[in-house]
Amino acid sequence: MNTKLLCRGSLVVLVVLTALYLVAPVFFVIPTSFNDSSFLEFPPKAFSTRWYEAYFQDPAWINATLNSLQIGVWVTILSVILGTAAALAMVRGRYPVKALVSGLVLAPVLVPYVIIGLAVYAVFLKIGLTQSILGFVLVHTALAVPFVVINVSAALVSFDERLEMAAMSLGANRVTTFLRITLPCIAPSVAAGALFAFITSFDEVVTSVFLAGPDVSTLPVQMWSGVRVQIDPTVAAVSTMLLLVTLALFASAGLVRLFRARRLAKVA
């Protein structure tokens, strides 16, 4: 009895410590963003929103944000299409070099990003794709595709192929069957993959540092140089806003799921 209690107690302590460790930066970042000082100072001495104003008034920050959003949207669209197609080929396809193809598609997760960034930089410099939106989109898509593939292929594995057979026996050709039956059934996983893809791009620093420059930069790169060059508290303000946006994204995903479940339950 006593040992059981002890086990439980230490488990609770461990969980709380882990959780604290994970969210600790938040307790640092949010107060710092409302600081009046010109340094990243903790704990803050006076309250102010001047770093939020600084963000909105600096075209460099705004441009970087708009670039990141634009790149993120393109990456999401491209990687969802490519990743879903790749997942279909990996789960359903019957061809000899399947294992090799799967390995290649998933490789970007395993190869260190520094190496990818360096390699891409060498090539893109030659063909003039550094400091271009297209360059970012291409690299981020390669990094994001595996996340879509992992999500969608898991859904395809558990999807009952007999639904497709049923649809075809009822007169639906392959395209109609995919669009009307398969896709709606795996849609939640495709959406999850899309969310991962967007965040992968929006969050990417390592490879982006190689591609960015004075002309075209992204938000994470801007933040990175913000701390590296001048220790600019605007970074804390941006981090806080990003945190809110991420929270909102996940909360809305959760709400959608909840409403779906509710609606299903209601009809019963």
Place this chain on the structure above:
Amino acid sequence: MSQNTSTSTSTSTSALAGTGVSIDIRNVVKRYKSMTAVDDVSLSIEPGEFLTLLGSSGSGKSTLLNIIAGFISADSGAIEVGGKDLTKVPPYRRDLGMVFQHYALFPHMSVWDNVAFPLKRRRISKAQVAERVQRALDVVELGHLGKRRPTQLSGGQQQRVALARAIVFQPQALLMDEPLGALDKRLREQLQLEIKRLHRELGTTFVFVTHDQEEALAMSDRIAVLRDGALVQVGTPVELYERPASRYTAEFLGESNIFTGRNHGVDEGSALVVRPEHVRLSAVGSALPTGHNAVDGVVREVVYLGSGLRVEVALPDGRHLITRSEVRGALTPSPGLPVAAHWHPEHALVVRDDTAA
């Protein structure tokens, strides 16, 4: 004005009636690596016939059905439906309804949308779609549940929706792969009757797959027995039961007593089949009807079936013999009682013994 006396259900069914087409299976072969799933099967199914593919697990029933439906391509051979060669036609242009064991209803659509799905693929006017969906749902007595999702229905209801969906577009034929396999016994028997009724009222050709011999006997016009991918025998239920061509068929359909060997007067490679209902029991030493064959044994077990008795008699060679008789026979069997089991020779069928390994 004349009163319409027929029920709404049967008018609905007749409006959905199709015309039966013939299905010809010609020398179909399908191999997977070293094993032959369908072994040179040729079979002609008559227009409007209810044909059952019967066989044990792994005998190739599903493979053959999926070759007819177009989901599996045969290595060689041809499928003709209504005289047209469909071997190279994709499944979605074959116009064959299909019902699966696990219903295969589209989970993201309502019952109504499931049934409307095949009609929408065929560019039929909205009013027509609505009318025919309602009719098909009425036929399976689910007209009031159109708004539900498949997950909100019982297994039996789901399979009825699947049936409605498969008949609503008046396919040339209906293919069913163990459609009742996932249901409990009562429901299975109820749906057996319903499928029979549908077949009668629609007049469509039905190809039904089952491994349940009772189901096959109860439902079919003809039964095709498959074994290891090969066709063993085709015939009406009565033919297969009363005149099995081989020991395998005799043992697979219904209960049977098998005798082999010279001391029963049977040649090598043959077997003697006696159905349990033809075996009678008498006291040892009592006079038997003239000409009857007999073996002596001891009653081992008596099971009361309501309609009769099922008696197992242990024979001297260690095997046992099964009889079925009325409850009030001349003899009241009880375990341990020595008896003479006997039958008229016309009920002893000599068949090919094809079960030797």
